[in-house]
Amino acid sequence: MSLFIASLNSGSNGNCYYIGNQKEAILIDAGISCRETERRMKRLELSMKMVKAIFVSHEHADHIYGVSRLSRKYQLPVYITATTRNEGRLILKENLIIPFRAYEPVTIGNLSVTAFPKFHDAADPHSFIVAGDTVNVGIFTDIGQPCEHVIRHFEQCNAAFLESNYDEELLETGSYPVPLKNRIRDGRGHLSNKQALQLFMNHRHECMSHLFLSHLSKNNNSPKIVKQLFSAIAGRTEIIIAPRDEETKLYHIRNIPEFTSKPVKRTLESSHVQLSLF
Numbered sequence: 001m002s003l004f005i006a007s008l009n010s011g012s013n014g015n016c017y018y019i020g021n022q023k024e025a026i027l028i029d030a031g032i033s034c035r036e037t038e039r040r041m042k043r044l045e046l047s048m049k050m051v052k053a054i055f056v057s058h059e060h061a062d063h064i065y066g067v068s069r070l071s072r073k074y075q076l077p078v079y080i081t082a083t084t085r086n087e088g089r090l091i092l093k094e095n096l097i098i099p100f101r102a103y104e105p106v107t108i109g110n111l112s113v114t115a116f117p118k119f120h121d122a123a124d125p126h127s128f129i130v131a132g133d134t135v136n137v138g139i140f141t142d143i144g145q146p147c148e149h150v151i152r153h154f155e156q157c158n159a160a161f162l163e164s165n166y167d168e169e170l171l172e173t174g175s176y177p178v179p180l181k182n183r184i185r186d187g188r189g190h191l192s193n194k195q196a197l198q199l200f201m202n203h204r205h206e207c208m209s210h211l212f213l214s215h216l217s218k219n220n221n222s223p224k225i226v227k228q229l230f231s232a233i234a235g236r237t238e239i240i241i242a243p244r245d246e247e248t249k250l251y252h253i254r255n256i257p258e259f260t261s262k263p264v265k266r267t268l269e270s271s272h273v274q275l276s277l278f
Contacts (some may be wrong), residue, residue, distance in 0.1 A: 011244025026110035058122035059088030165190035
């Protein structure tokens with residue numbers, strides 16, 4: 001009744017998340033080089049032989065940079081939509097390309113991976129739930145707003161990688177040009193700290209033991225701000241900041257019925273949750 005998970009890197013410079021059990025594992029995205037992926041896996045005492053597939057969320061370079069090389073070297077199947085493959089111009093062996101569709105679970109050994117659509121400024125973006133041994137782990141990054149798809153899946157998670165990209169004040173007063181600021185916060189860019197916190201407070205599962213705050217902006221956020229914000233209301237949920245230049249520890253996620261970190265219904269001033277389907 002457990003899974004093992006780690007962030008190998010999280011940020012605009014590259015994203016890669018490891019989820020596995022005792023026998024097999026998958027990578028969600030591979031946005032760092034093959035060599036760095038291998039190094040970080042080795043430091044965690046994880047074998048690449050455990051990895052059975054790569055799932056690609058969307059075509060942005062920080063999510064696909066290492067996909068082709070990893071796939072070729074280890075003969076890993078790449079689960080990717082046709083649109084994302086075309087937009088990312090990925091060079092992959094045809095026999096290793098496997099399309100996926102939203103809400104159609106993919107079985108990898110004893111793991112089940114289900115994709116679902118999300119708001120983001122990409123051609124065909126998806127997030128994922130990975131299930132195994134009654135444990136659910138969600139990957140919720142590169143999300144413009146917490147739509148119904150995101151909320152529904154977040155409520156199921158024993159652990160999650162949740163984007164907390166920017167502090168609203170730091171973004172507003174920072175050096176980014178206005179068009180870029182608007183792209184980040186326009187509902188198809190990234191989740192703010194406030195949006196992520198609202199999602200966590202109102203929709204976390206009573207058995208959510210770990211929350212990895214992910215994809216933090218280098219210029220418009222800080223680990224200290226995010227840690228303080230979430231730790232204040234985390235209860236028994238452990239808060240981990242996924243760094244943008246190294247791996248986290250490997251965490252053992254269990255489904256513990258006695259865990260009682262229940263949602264707290266609160267409202268943050270000026271927050272907005274988009275519930276429409278698309």
